[in-house]
Amino acid sequence: MTPIIECVNLTHYYGKRLIYENLSFNVPEGRILGLLGKNGTGKTTTINILSGYLKPHSGECRIFGSDIFSMPPTMRRDIGLLLEGHVQYQFMNINQIEKFYSAFFPGQWCRDAYYGLMEKLKVSPRQMISRMSNGQRSQVALGLILAQNPKLLILDDFSLGLDPGYRRLFVEYLREYATAGNKTVFLTSHIIQDMERLIDDCIIMDYGKILIQMPVKELLNGIRRYTCNIAEGYEPELGDKFYHPGVIGNRMETYSFLELNEVETELKKRNVPYSTLKAEKIGLEDAFIGLTGKY
Amino acid sequence: MIKAIFFKEWIKTRWCFFIALVVTTGMAGYSILKINKLVSLKGAGHLWEVAVTRDALFIDMLEYVPLIVGIVLAVVQFAPEMQRKCLKLTLHLPCSQKRMIFSMLAAGLTLLLTCFIVNFGVLYACLPAIFPSQLVWRFTLSAFPWYLAGVASYLMASWIILEPTWKMRIVDITISIFVISIYFLAPAPEAYNSFLPYLTIYTFMLIVLSWISVSRFKSGKQD
Structure with a gap:
């Protein structure tokens, strides 16, 4: 059509x-x-x-x-x-x-x-x-x-x-x-x-x-906001499967279409010193900010 | 469709039209009153003599009136179209865009020419009672370029207003000043006689200028 x-x-x-x-x-x-x-x-x-x-x-x-x-x-x-x-x-x-x-x-x-x-x-x-x-x-x-x-x-x-x-x-x-x-x-x-x-x-x-x-x-079924604790001052380099990772204090936030277990695998593969990783479903506005960044 | 276009243009211009009609007819009437006063003071014969030997026109206070009316009408008609780019709405209607723009201009020209014809009507109703037909004809031919200037000023002001960028507007204004000055080059009565048919054609051909501005607007030209 x-x-x-x-x-x-x-x-x-x-x-x-x-x-x-x-x-x-x-x-x-x-x-x-x-x-x-x-x-x-x-x-x-x-x-x-x-x-x-x-x-x-x-x-x-x-x-x-x-x-x-x-x-x-x-x-x-x-x-x-x-x-x-x-x-x-x-x-x-x-x-x-x-x-x-x-x-x-x-x-x-x-x-x-x-x-x-x-x-x-x-x-x-x-x-x-x-x-x-x-x-x-x-x-x-x-x-x-x-x-x-x-x-x-x-x-x-x-x-x-x-x-x-x-x-x-x-x-x-x-x-x-x-x-x-x-x-x-x-x-x-x-x-x-x-x-x-x-x-x-x-x-x-x-x-x-x-x-x-x-x-x-x-989009809303696929995208997740991932947060975890991380060493203060750590600068994450997570590759192109993660959108706009950012660290405030000792908390890292990023967005991805990957499942929780896939994210864990990726973080471990990159030796990211994280703990208490959480995945959240988000609305369209958060998805938009996650994908385009805050700046 | 044409009726709807004229309806929209009428809503925009009706007050301007009535004011222009009253003011221009009033000025034509005032010229006649002045001539009548001179007749009562010095006699019609003296006025004929002055008209023939000193090239006096007695209606020269009307010289720039059509020019001003043309500009004001164009502003009243087309400035609202450019306000917040309303012209986009007009051009989006399911009607040929050329037909739309030229119908809008035709609506404006109809009002302008109505105003001018009423002016001439007032002059023609009164002047033959004072002057011989040869002199009335002389006044008419001498005033004709002023009214053509009114048409030209309307078409050129429309061109300038519809132009989407200020840079080009300044260029358009400069060109317009030169073009309009052609209508006021020779102050002597009947100076344009042999040139009048060409001047008339040339004046109405200025209508195509607005399409240049609209084409630039459509292609997204901006400052």
Whole structure:
């Protein structure tokens, strides 16, 4: 089956600064994929390339099998785009913006999906977007995407500027909508707890490359945080099966996909002077920090 | 779709349009009042003589008005699109991007030309009562480049505002100043007569400039 999004060997520079090289990934149909990475790893760059607002230095990106820079305009009917900060036309009010967008999506526009969400906001239909809070604006942006009823949603940092209540509302609506309609979602967010509730698959990016791409369940079942006591000042060199080992005081912490007995074998093989080794299951945020490091 | 695009542009520009209409029509009306006052003081014959022998136009207070209206309209229409890169939303709509941009410009030009036509209407309604048709025609032809400058300033300001980088904006502003100065090179009445058809074509061709800025925006150019 052709993936909904297919990026092959993407390389991009800002000036002379390399953002990433030969980045390749696919997003299969009906999956919610979260792109996770620290600031500056190229999340927004990837979203900009995917939404057709940035030409990569080299490489190719296809959506629905069509090159994004030459896709016919009608194909954009099936791509919902949420810009960072829930940007929408500030000069319109709730009614005007719905009237405007609906004209571009004849036959697929679900007016009720939009107004259903607007009713929850308890704001006047003549309320200007410019006078809304970030949270209210996020609901307008989400309502418009839901009314568009696209097959693919591209959401750039959907949690930016939202309080916990609005974040939860956004995540719950989106999750329900995507699973019920077999929608494909590609998103980024700074708040990883939200991602854990929402996404099926994740791509974790480090500077210049993808660290992992796998289903979240598989990641959380596989990765462990290992802690042990160790001689103070010991500098661990554990090899590439361990992520970001660090020592604070006499306690060492590292992350790995290895089982406890395999870790013990590795530590013994390297003559690490450890004691009381413990393995812990962790959440997505800890897994992200474990894989990318704290700095 | 076109109706929806015009609807959006109307929401952005309606207040600016009404203010521009009131101000420019008011200024055209004020010019007529001034001419009427001169007629009552010195007689129409004296004004005809001054118009013929001293190249007086009597409506020269309108010279830079269309230019300013064009710039203000472009700012009101396109600055909100560049605010937080809202243009991305516009270009993401399932409509040819060229059709979208040129329809937006067509909406702006429609309002601008409406404003200018009303101006000419006021002048045409009043001037024939004071001046012979030859002089009215002379005033019209002399004022025409000013109104073309208004169209040019609108198209060039749109080009500048849609440009995504400040470096290129400065280059665009410099080019625009030179281009706009062409419309004000010759102060003598009817100085542009033989050149007017070419100037008109050249003015409306400036519409393509905005597409250059949009193409740069689409390719991700930034400071």
